[in-house]
Every structure is written in structure tokens, then in C-alpha cells.
Amino acid sequence: MKYHQLPQALFEKNRAKFVAQMKGKSLAVFNSNDMYPIGADATFPFEQQRDLFYLTGVDQEESILVLFPGAVNPKHREVLFVRETNEHIAVWEGPKLDKDQATAVSGIETVYWTHQFESVFADLMSEADTVYFNTNEHYRQAVETETREERFIKKVKEHYPAHTAAKSFPILNAIRGVKEPEEVALIAHACGVTEKGFRRVLGFVQPGVWEYEIEAEYLHEFVCNRSKGFAYTPIIASGNAANILHYIENNKQCQAGELLLMDVAAEYANYSSDMTRTIPVSGKFSERQRQVYEAVLRVKNQATELLRPGILWAEHHKEVGKIMTAELLELGLLDKADVQGQSEDRPAYKKYFMHGTCHHLGLNTHDYGELKTPITANMVFTVEPGIYIPEEGFGVRLEDNVVVQEQGAPKNLMKSIPIEAEEIEELMNNRKV
Ligand code: GLY
Numbered sequence: 001m002k003y004h005q006l007p008q009a010l011f012e013k014n015r016a017k018f019v020a021q022m023k024g025k026s027l028a029v030f031n032s033n034d035m036y037p038i039g040a041d042a043t044f045p046f047e048q049q050r051d052l053f054y055l056t057g058v059d060q061e062e063s064i065l066v067l068f069p070g071a072v073n074p075k076h077r078e079v080l081f082v083r084e085t086n087e088h089i090a091v092w093e094g095p096k097l098d099k100d101q102a103t104a105v106s107g108i109e110t111v112y113w114t115h116q117f118e119s120v121f122a123d124l125m126s127e128a129d130t131v132y133f134n135t136n137e138h139y140r141q142a143v144e145t146e147t148r149e150e151r152f153i154k155k156v157k158e159h160y161p162a163h164t165a166a167k168s169f170p171i172l173n174a175i176r177g178v179k180e181p182e183e184v185a186l187i188a189h190a191c192g193v194t195e196k197g198f199r200r201v202l203g204f205v206q207p208g209v210w211e212y213e214i215e216a217e218y219l220h221e222f223v224c225n226r227s228k229g230f231a232y233t234p235i236i237a238s239g240n241a242a243n244i245l246h247y248i249e250n251n252k253q254c255q256a257g258e259l260l261l262m263d264v265a266a267e268y269a270n271y272s273s274d275m276t277r278t279i280p281v282s283g284k285f286s287e288r289q290r291q292v293y294e295a296v297l298r299v300k301n302q303a304t305e306l307l308r309p310g311i312l313w314a315e316h317h318k319e320v321g322k323i324m325t326a327e328l329l330e331l332g333l334l335d336k337a338d339v340q341g342q343s344e345d346r347p348a349y350k351k352y353f354m355h356g357t358c359h360h361l362g363l364n365t366h367d368y369g370e371l372k373t374p375i376t377a378n379m380v381f382t383v384e385p386g387i388y389i390p391e392e393g394f395g396v397r398l399e400d401n402v403v404v405q406e407q408g409a410p411k412n413l414m415k416s417i418p419i420e421a422e423e424i425e426e427l428m429n430n431r432k433v
């Protein structure tokens, strides 16, 4: 791991929150992700299953956590299983966690090897009536691959048909959505790494550079700062490519006079940041580009202000829609007839702003978190309005990451990342050549 070890107290708190919501005589199991194949002997770099990471800090394959608060043997109230290491693995893959290290990372005293799981689990199941399964019910999930967790669930259902099944997801969705101070600090750290990348790129972009060269500049800065790299596939979109919302080719040459939309951010210790900035390739916005840019910035600032405890996520987006509608009228992109003819399901602004304003941010870029109950303090959201105008050859999106406060406006974790048009222009024009 490139990141510095995280405080085990964070994982202890997270487990305590999960266990507090479990039914009596129940245990919960969390499996790590598989190593996913590419072909031949190649695999994708390992990415830990985020719930297991959230509860243990263990960032290693073939790990399993069992939480069983009512276990007869107090040693079995929390049990961690990690892959047994040996000299061969140490030579070929490098060091894996030994039992003491696994305890140091997670705060879990009882650590067994993964190959001991079946027998320990059978013993624990004989004391339990209910087993919590960790199904993925995230509102945007569309996974076709059968995960290690799903294979485990199938097996348990077959071997233990008399146990009652319960869902871990609703508990995790609720607790992961409200961040601990340590988590806010990690997201803020990731934002800081992203800022370094953006400042580097402000000194690099000029007519003639290629989108992939910009991608490389970011990656260099991210990895130099102990990040694995991008928190999600970066979008580096010059000119009209900004109007393709998920443009990830990043293979065009940036032309003088174009705008460049960059939705690029670093991860740190598995925590995401999620930034979008839009800059002029030549270092100066045209009058029209600037007009649209300022409109998006105003919407972003007002949308941020509105993100307070008590408001519903869907209501917030509706309010932002009204602000956006006023800006689009002012820009001449909508007229009164468009607005009069709109319906609740098909508001006129969607022609130019067709995605959501906010999503939870954390261990996943589109993180877990309640969306149907009122927003509460210490939720971390993106705020990311955009105006996309294919007929004018450009699109503008601005995206910051904010923490909802008990009182007052949210705290912007990207406050120091340049966003005012003058500052962007100044930094681009005063760069060292
Ligand atoms: N970068 C993904 C998003 O903004 O939601």
C-alpha cells in the first residue's frame, strides 16, 4: 500500500455502529473481492470490497470478517480471516499481513487463516439463528459478475437452510453515508492530491497538447503523492467532447479557443475525491464561454448553500433545477414558452443539464448513503451542475466536494482549488515555461 496506515480506531467505531443494529442471535459475514482476470496469467490490480475495508481496514485478497456480538466465546465476537502467507508467497508477491499485523490494522484480536474459515464458521452458525448477507443494493449498481460474496451466499443458503437471512446493506447504507472525522480527513487529503494535479495541469495546457498528455500529468502528480491513481476513469474532454457525459477516450488534440472539461480526481487510501474543472485551452475564456461559466458557478454556489440538514436529496435537486432554469433563460438557451410547456417529469432545463446535482462520496465515488431520508450533518456530497451546449461546441461542469454541517453552509473540501475564471486565467498565463 502506498498510503500511510489508517487509525484502527476508525474501523472499531465502524464495527460498533454495525453491530448496534444487528438482531439477537445473529452473525454477519463480509467477504473480500476476488482478483479479477484479464487473460492468460494477468489480473487487474486488487481493489478491496469497500464494506470489508470500512469494517476492518484490511486491504488484502481472500480476507473475511465475521461479526457475532452474541457469540458464547467472547473471542468469537469479532473474527478476521486472512490468507496464510508463506515463503513462496513472500518471494513472489511480497509480504502479506501476519496475524499481529492484521490485528494492528483492524483492532480485531482474533485472527485465523482463511483456510480455517469453514470449520470456525460451522461452529458459529450452530449458535446463531440469523445470518446477515452483504448483498449490493446500491441505487446505481449494474453488476453482472458473480462476486465472491455472492458465491458465499449461495453456498450458505444451501448448507444452512434453516437459518434466517438478514440484509447488511440497509445498515451499511445508513452508517457509511455519515462520515467519521477520520473519513472526512481522508477525503480532504484526496482533494489535496487532486488540487496538486490540477495546478500542475494549469501550467501545462495550451493549444496543441493532447488529452492523454493531460491525463498523464495528473497521474504523475497523484502517484507521487501516495495515491494509487484516479478515483474513477478520468474524463478529459476538449471542445464538443464535453457534451458526451462519459467521454473517457481522452485521445483528441486540444485546439485554440476550445474549452476543456476535466472530471478527474485522486483516490487516497481507497477514499475518493471527485472534481470537475473547465478551463480555456488558450488561457482566456471567450465572452460567451465566460457567460456560461459564470452561470454554472453561480448554480454550484447556490446549490452548495442549499445542502443543509433536513432537506431531501430529491427536493434539493428540484430546487437546483429552478435556479438552473433561471440561468438558462438569462443565457437565451431557454425561452418562456419552453418553461411554460414543461412538466414535472420533463423540466425544460434537462435539455442542457441532464444529470443529478449531488451524490454521496466516500469509499466509493458514487458512495453508499441514505437518499430517501433527510440529509444530515457529516454527509459528504459532490455538487456538480453543468450546462452542455453541443450546438455551440462546448460544455461546462464544475464539481466540488462538501461536508454537510450541523448549522450553516456546508464546508467545501475543494475551497482552495482554483475555480474563479480570473484566477484560472491568471494561473494559466503566468506559468513558468
Ligand atoms: N466523476 C463521476 C461523477 O462526477 O459522478
Ligand code: MN
Pocket: 263, 264, 274, 275, 276, 399
Ligand atoms: Mn466527477
Ligand code: MN
Pocket: 274, 359, 382, 384, 399
Ligand atoms: Mn461526481
